[in-house]
Amino acid sequence: MAANDYNLSVSSYVEAKDNREQVNITQLNAELKTTVARIEQLRAEIDAIVVEIEGYESDVEQ
Known part of the structure; x- marks a missing residue:
């Protein structure tokens, strides 16, 4: 202990x-x-779904 003050x-x-x-x-x-x-992989699948949905919406609008 003395050595450790x-x-x-x-x-x-x-x-x-x-x-x-x-x-x-x-x-x-x-x-x-x-x-x-x-x-x-999941992002690519989501992007494909979004493209599909957007394509569907533009077909409906026409």
């Missing part, structure tokens, strides 16, 4: 446990790539 704080003597989650970056990047591909 008589500091009674527990954190001065005990190292805190690292509770952070271990993340596999390679796996996370693979999952992200799959998710982005799925989003792009």
